[in-house]
Amino acid sequence: MKRVITIIIVVVVALGAIAYVLSNNKKKNEEKTAFIAKGGGAVAVRVAQVEKKAVDLDFSANGNFIPKQELNFLSENAGRVKAIYVDEGDRVSKGQVLARVDAEIINTDRETAEATYENAKRDEARYQSSFQTGGVTQQQLDQAKLATKNAKLRLQASQRRLSDANIKSPINGIVNKRYIEVGAFVTAQGTQLFELVDVSKLKLKVNVNESQVANLKIGDQIEIKSSVFPTDSFSGKVTFIAAKADATLNFPVEIEVENSHKNTLKAGMYGTAVFKFPKQAPSILIPRTSFVGSVSSNQVFVLDKASNTAKTRNVVAGRILGDNVEILDGLKEGETVITSGQINLTEGTPVSIVK
Template structure:
């Protein structure tokens, strides 16, 4: 029992000692806080001296080449392939015969449709002759005329199917892939050939909204292809999208002449350099000078008495991290570019090394 009491007394004494140490530490920390509080009204900041500078408008965009035309050619009729006249890699011209489909029954259909048409045509002539003598009525003549028009349409359809049995290239280009084999049966919609026109290529790049407004169709663009480091190609802007994609960039197409079809190939990666004439220097400040964002149109300006004054400005064009200022600042003003989160209008500041 005595041992327990002694132990409790010792622990109580120790607790008093610990409490005193904590109390002393708290007092010391509070003293430090008080010291900091006394000088906390002066906020360290970095500044930027407003001046005119020439804005660099040139920019680089990356993309891949796509062919001028990339066509998956489908069959328009049904039948068995009896001849294939080209192979993968063959260059073809518009109208060139690529393959043939068995046309025996298609020819018979044409002949049948033609015989029917000729018979109805003769019947119509007899009906019109009989109408003059009263042998038939006008209604009968009208009916035979309708039958003749229908027979003519059936003949045209049969001739179209027969013509489709001779598969001809709809565009000029290269047979990039052959989907059929000799003896295969095809139906309307069956893939026959992939034809790629690489006589000219299109470099497709994505340009953000700040830069797309600088572009115009017809402008010349310098193009570098990494696989040809010693060559420089020239293209022409042929298309600028009117609507941004999901990443808020605008697709831009640059047409490159590739008549020889050997150097640049579809799918290759390339860099497009958009160059612009040097413009007159403009008043500009860093984007970081704005309170929150450029849309706030507010910056802090360092006053002669080392205080920060909020000021409304009118921003112009944005060039990366540089923002043109149209109104609200003058050359020589010092804007605060760091520490704004701790500022309010009239706060005392201390400029640290920029």
């Protein structure tokens, strides 16, 4: 019995929902009909006055600060860590020794390679002397020379490995993370040793749209604000502008910021880039919705006030500035463009202005 009652309740609720949707759709259709009917048979439209306005190109964009350089430092030789000379938070310079791997085995390899090289040189000298008297052939002499060359290369490689036993910093920066301890064994396949970051300069990564990126160039000086230090103002320089938009149709931009202020910025903080441009001369601007289809169509409808009809007008569009579009040619101040209802218009269609 309870199951039957539950089914009945579900059916009633579903029927009520359907009735509500149908009633709501009917109401919307009546509103559209009333909107058209206001014009007394003419197409109801909205309009905007064509006028010159000051063009403001200034804008701001938010982003994150990232280090100028960031390096996950990996081991190049196998061995046991003998000593560590830095800790997390220490500032290091390029070439500074950070740690040392036990070089006993590496040194043995170097000594063996050196002995092999010296022996190869003596063999080559003997073959050279024998070749002068006809004791060996040219091929045997060439093989001896090749053996000497290979032995020298092996010696150089072993000397390099011995040198790499002293793990040196490849950049100036700060030890952000230390992954090893004294006595730990590292492999030649790349055990992670340190995470080094250089925050003497930071990069602020922001995204800008197509109309904004058109006004930017490499080297532009940009004002930077930080929400952590609201009373401080930082200066940056545009160092990268993407040549291609990302999946959101925005263009990534990188701004390099000197981090020498009394309040030191940290990588990962939020920042705001304030882009300011010289004052622009007033231009004719119309709403973006005035265009038939899209801005690329370069076509609008103009209101003929004498006959109260819509007239097609071809224009030349310039910059897209937010919700407005700059008009380079085709319109004059004082004219009226139609901003909505164009889908129902053709040349000479009577219109009724809805406020």
